[in-house]
Amino acid sequence: MTPKDRTIDELALLEQMLLARTYEERIIESSAAGRLPGTCTSVGQEAAGVGVVSALDGDDLILTNHRSASHLLARGADPGRLLAEVMGRRTGYCKGKSGSLHISVRELGVLLTSTIVGGELSLATGVALSQKMLGRPGIVACFFGDGAACEGIFHESLNLASVWELPVLYVCENNQWQAFVHRRETMQGDHIAEWATPLGVDSATVDGNDVMAVHAAAVDAAERVRRSGRPFLLETYTYRSRGHFEPDDQAYVDAAERAAWLARDPIELCRQRLLASGRLTPEAAAAQTQHARERIDAALAFAEASPYPDAAELTSDVYA
Amino acid sequence: MTPKDRTIDELALLEQMLLARTYEERIIESSAAGRLPGTCTSVGQEAAGVGVVSALDGDDLILTNHRSASHLLARGADPGRLLAEVMGRRTGYCKGKSGSLHISVRELGVLLTSTIVGGELSLATGVALSQKMLGRPGIVACFFGDGAACEGIFHESLNLASVWELPVLYVCENNQWQAFVHRRETMQGDHIAEWATPLGVDSATVDGNDVMAVHAAAVDAAERVRRSGRPFLLETYTYRSRGHFEPDDQAYVDAAERAAWLARDPIELCRQRLLASGRLTPEAAAAQTQHARERIDAALAFAEASPYPDAAELTSDVYA
C-alpha cells in the first residue's frame, strides 16, 4: 500500500477555520439576541479541530462531543443543516432532536456524538471494534476534552483499546477549562498525554493553536494507528477563548492567561503566516472573510426558515 | 515528633499469617462440606495483607474489599465474630447482614468495606477528607485488587487524592487474577504502580510474598503519606493460590505459573527463614500451628452455636 498523498494547502485550512469561527460568532450574536439557544463554541480551538479532521481519510470515523462545530464543519457538514439542528428545526441533521449538543452526521462518518462528558470515550472502543472485526478500512478519531480525561471512562477506554488493539486515535483538546473550573484545579500535571503511557498507549502533545503543526501531528498519529492497529493519543494544547456555554461573562477567567492565549489566536497565527509568506494577499484575506460570512448568512437564513418538527416526532425514532 | 519505634517481630507476623491461613483453610473445608457459604479467600496473599496492616498505627483507618480475611485478622478482629458474620449469624460484626463480602469493624477502624470492585477506591478519598478536615491523626489504607485498578474509579480516586492532597495509602494487591480472568488479559504492563505516576501519585512495587519486605515497604509508604499528607500507591505483587470464590476447581489456571508461585508460599518462606536463622525451632513452629488451629476451632464452634438474626432485622438499620 503506497502512503496517500497528504500534502495540504494551508490556505484551505485557514478557510475552514474561518468558516468555523464565523459560524460560532454568528451563533454568539444570535443567541445573545435571543434568536438561538446557547451553545458550547469552539472559538479559539479551530486549529485543533480543523488540523486533525483535515488529516483524516474519508472512511475514517469521528466521535465528538459538545464542542464540535469545527470538527463538523471541517468534515464537510452543511452549516445550514447544523444551524437548523442548533435551532431544533426539522431540517437539522438530527431532525432537531439533538440540538447543538449531540449532532451526529452518519453520512459524513460523524457518529454517536455524546454530550455526556466521556460518552464519546465510552463508545469509541466499540466503533473501533466494529471496524476491526468487520474488516472495514478507516480508523476512529475520538475527540474529547481535558475534563473528560478526568472521568474514569478515560482510563477504561484507553486500557481496553490498548489490550484489544483497537484503531482509535484519541484526540484530547486540552483547552485549559472544564466548564467553570480551570484544568489546574483538577490535575497535577499539565498534560493528558502522559496519562496514556502506562496503559501502553503512545501519545504526543502538539501546539493546538498552530493548524499546520496540528495537521502534521495528526497525520503522523493517524498513520501510526493505521499501521499498528493500536490506539494513540494526540493532545492538542489550546485554549477555549469564549465561556463554557453562551452566554457566559467569563468573570471567573484569569485575564492574563486569556490575553496570552488570545495573542496566539489560531486564525490570526495562520493568516499572518500566509500574509508574511505572500501566499495570501490582504485582498484575498478580505474576500475569504467575506465569503465565510456569506455562507453563514445563507445558512442562518435557511435554518430560520426551516419548520420545527411535527408533534409526532415526540415519540418517533425511540425504538428501531 | 519523634518517629515511632516500628521494629517488628517476624515471629509475630508469621503467627498472624498462620492464623489467617488456618482461618481460610477451615472455611474451605467447611464450605466444601456445606457448613458454610463460599468466600473469596486470601490464601497465598497473607504476607501482602499482614505485612501492610502490621505497618499501620492504631488510629489509621482501613478500607478493604471481598478478599479481606488477612486484613481483618491482622488488625485484631476476633475470628469467632468473623466466622459468625460469614455464616450470617447475629453475633457477626455486622449482625450477619454483610456475610463474608463487606465486613466492616468500626471499633478496629475497618470501615466501609465494599464488595463492589472499586467501591473501596470510591469511598477512601472521602474518609481521608474527613481525617484531614477534622484534624484527626491517622492515614487511610485502602486495599484493592489489580482488577479494581481497571475500573475507572481507580483513575478518579487517585486523581482526586492527588489534587486534594489526601492522606491515602493505596495498596494494590496484584495477585495476577481478576476472578476468572488473568491480569495479563486486562492490561499491557505487569504493574499497577506505574499507573499512579502521571497522576502525581508516587508508588512502589514490593514482593508481596515476603512479609518482611512488605512490612518494610509499607512502613516507608505510610510514613511518606503521613509526612506529605499526599497519597502513595504500594503494589504488593503476589498470587491468589486458591480459586476466585470457594469452591472453584481452578481448571482455568495455568499450572506452571501456579506451581512457581506456590513454591514461594509466603508462610513457608517466612517460616524457613526463621527456622534457618534459629529464631524458630521445629517444636515452636508446631506449637504455633497447633495454637492457630485451636483458636480457629474455638471460633468456628462459637460461630456455629450463634443464632441467626431475628426476622425484624430484615428491615432494621436501613435508615438512621
Place this chain on the structure above:
Amino acid sequence: MPTQTPYEAIGVAIAEEMRRDATVLMFGEGVATKRYDLVSEFGGARVRNTPLAEAIIAGTAAGAAATGLRPVIDLLFAPFLCYAMDALVNSAGKLRYLSGGQFSFPLVALAMTGGGWGVGAQHNQNIEAWFVHSPGLKVVMPSTAADCKGLLKAAIRDDNPVLFFIDLALLHQPGEVPEGDHVVPLGRAAVRRPGSDVTLISYGKTLPVCLAAADALAESGVAAEVIDLRSLKPLDEEAILTSVRKTGRLVVVHEAARLAGLGAEIAALVAENAFAALKGPVLRLGGPDAPAAASYPLEQAYAPSIADIAAAAKSLCS
C-alpha cells in the same frame, strides 16, 4: 417575606447550615466558581471545585459522610447521576444496612432535572423514581423557592443520603422564602389548594401546572384539591390517602416518563388502600416513553399541560 429564586434559596440554605454546623461542606464541578459567595464566607476547604468525575464526587461524599462530615454535592444534571450510581445506590444506600448499622451517610446530592433549557435527553431525564425504588435513600423534589430552602435544610440535617432534585424550569423563578431557620420536614406533603371533587397529586414543575389546571377546573365548577408531594421518599401516604378518601378521584401528574414512574406508585398505593373510596379509574399523566428532544416545541410537549390535566380531571367528574 423576601423574594428569592430557588437557586438563591438553595444558596441561603447551604450558607445557613454551614454557619450552624462546621461539618457541612460542599463540592462539585464548578460549585466554588458559581457559588463564590460561599467560598468567601467559608473558605476553599469547605467549598470546593472538583475534577469532572461524578463517580468519585459521590463516592467521596459517601466516605466523608460515614466518617464525620456532612457533604452537599452538586451533580449538575440528573442524567449525570448515571456515573454516580454505584456510590449512591450501592454504597450510601446499602452500607449502613450491610454493616449492621455501624455507619450512617448524611449527605445531600443536588441535581437539576427536567426540561427548560432545550439541550436534550442527555441533560434532561427525570430519574427520581430510580432512587425511590432503591433502599436507604431519601428523595425530595420541591416546587417552591420556600421549600427549596426548607427541605434542603432538613436534608442536610438528616442522617441519611438525600437526593435533592430541583426542576430546571423553576430554578430562576422568584418566590417568597421565609427568613431564618425555615425547615420543612422530609416526608410531609402540602395541600396547596383544598377541593372536594378530584385530587391532583404532583411535585416539582408540574405542581404549578396543576394549580393552573385547578383554576381552570374551578371555572367549570370542579373543585380540585392539589397536593404537592415535596418528599418522594419518605412518601406522605397519609396525605395522599386522606385526600383521595375525600374526593374519590385522582389524577397523578409528573414530567417524568409515565411508564414505571412515581405516579405508578401513587396510583398503586391508592388502588390498594383507598379502593373503596374510588369513584373512577386513577389517571396518570406523565412524559412519553421517549427521550426528551432539544427542539423547543418537542421539549414543551413532553410534560403534561394545563389542558391535559384539566381534561383528565373533568373526564373523572363527568
Place this chain on the structure above:
Amino acid sequence: MPTQTPYEAIGVAIAEEMRRDATVLMFGEGVATKRYDLVSEFGGARVRNTPLAEAIIAGTAAGAAATGLRPVIDLLFAPFLCYAMDALVNSAGKLRYLSGGQFSFPLVALAMTGGGWGVGAQHNQNIEAWFVHSPGLKVVMPSTAADCKGLLKAAIRDDNPVLFFIDLALLHQPGEVPEGDHVVPLGRAAVRRPGSDVTLISYGKTLPVCLAAADALAESGVAAEVIDLRSLKPLDEEAILTSVRKTGRLVVVHEAARLAGLGAEIAALVAENAFAALKGPVLRLGGPDAPAAASYPLEQAYAPSIADIAAAAKSLCS
C-alpha cells in the same frame, strides 16, 4: 424435549445465534473462561474476556452495536450495572432518538439478579424497574429455561438494546427446552395457569412461587390465573387487562422492592384501564424497602412466599 438449566439454555441460545449471524459476539468479565465451549467454536475474537470495567464493557457494546455488530455482554450481577448506567441509559437508550434515528443499538446486556447466593445487597438488588422507566430500552426476565432460550434469541435479533435479567435462584434449575430455533417474541406474556377467581401476575423467580400458591389456593376452592410477564418492556398490557377483566381481582408479585417497583406500574395500569372490572383493591407483594442481607434466613424472607401470596389472594376472594 431435552432438559437444560437456564445457564445452559442461555449458552445454547448464544451459540445458535452466533452460528446464524456472524455479527453476533459476546464479551464480559470471564465469559471466555466460563463459556469456553463458545470460544472453541467461534474463536477468541467473538468471545472475549474483558478487563473489570463495566462502564467500558457497556459502552463498547453500544458503540459496536451502532456500527454493525450485535454484542451480547455479561455484566454478572445486577448491582454492577450501576457502573454501566451511562452507556446503557444515556447512550444506548437515547442516541437513537437524539440522532433522529440515524443509529440503532442491537445489544443484549445479561445480568443475574435476586437472592439465592447469600452474598448480600451489593450482589443482590432487583433493578429491572429502572430500565423499564428509561426510554429506548427493552427488558426481559424469564422464569423458565425454555424462555431463557427463546427470549434471548429474540433479544439478540431485536434492533434495540435489551436488558436480560435472569434470576440467580433459577439459573441452575433444569427445565424442558425446545430444540432448534425456539424464539419467544418480546412483549408477550404467558398464561401459565388459567383461572377465574383471581389473577396472579409475576415474573422471574416468584413466578413458580405464584404457581405453588395457585395450587394451595385451588385446594381452598380459589381458581387463580397465573400470568408470567416474561417481557417487562414492552409490557403485554393486553394480557394483563384481559385477565383482570375476567377475574376482577389482582395480586402482583415480585422480589424487587415493592416501593416504586414494576408491580406499581401494573397496579396503576389496571386501576386506570380495568377499574370497572375490579372487585376489590389491587394488592402488591414485593421486597421491603431494605437492602438484601447475606444471612440466609433474612435473604429467604426478602421475597414474597407461597403463604403470603395465597393469603393475599384469599383476602380478595373472601
